[in-house]
Ligand SMILES: Nc1nc2c(ncn2[C@@H]2O[C@H](COP(=O)(O)OP(=O)(O)OP(=O)(O)O)[C@@H](O)[C@H]2O)c(=O)[nH]1
């Protein structure tokens with residue numbers, strides 16, 4: 001069965017930001033999450049692990065889990081770039097940093113949460129966005145099956161593409177449940193990823209400055 005057949009005929013490009021939507025630019029859900037299908041699958045899982053999905057405590061569980069997945073994967077049906085298209089023009093050309101943007105995402109390997117903080121610094125090139133828009137971008141990009149590296153790159157690329165920034169630095173730190181509650185069981189491990197573009201990549205002092213602002217005093 002192909003990925004698109006398994007997905008009920010809908011093709012989803014997990015690796016890029018374009019091509020995911022029926023109508024790019026429209027942030028409304030363009031195709032609904034198939035809740036009954038998730039419910040059937042969860043019921044099957046409960047059977048498969050040796051549970052009785054009809055016992056009182058589990059009766060509502062498939063429907064609950066279906067609603068939960070709709071929420072956790074809501075970013076599959078939205079286009080985060082629209083938030084950056086609401087920019088305004090400002091002469092400011094120093095760094096803007098929004099740090100400690102908390103997020104939760106789902107690791108695509110195990111469908112377990114990874115939870116942490118994103119820090120986004122950028123040097124505008126005329127276009128500045130409302131600070132909340134950076135957090136909205138993180139929200140939508142994290143609410144998909146993800147790997148941390150891709151999420152980091154996607155956020156940085158979006159600022160380059162939509163704002164034409166002189167530089168952008170995205171640093172993400174997160175704890176992965178798939179490493180803490182199962183498998184290798186290392187509950188204290190933290191994964192840190194960074195994507196540096198433009199002057200943050202080419203200029204060592206800009207890179208040091210943003211890293212100091214993120215981690216200074218910690
Ligand atoms: N690079 C990267 N790896 C991730 C991320 N989330 C989960 N992983 C890793 O994905 C890998 C999947 O490895 P597999 O060998 O296919 O699966 P597994 O047998 O369940 O692996 P273990 O976790 O080692 O038990 C694991 O090493 C996870 O730690 C992520 O965001 N980035």
Ligand SMILES: [Zn+2]
Nearest residue numbers: 107109110178
């Ligand atoms: Zn995982």
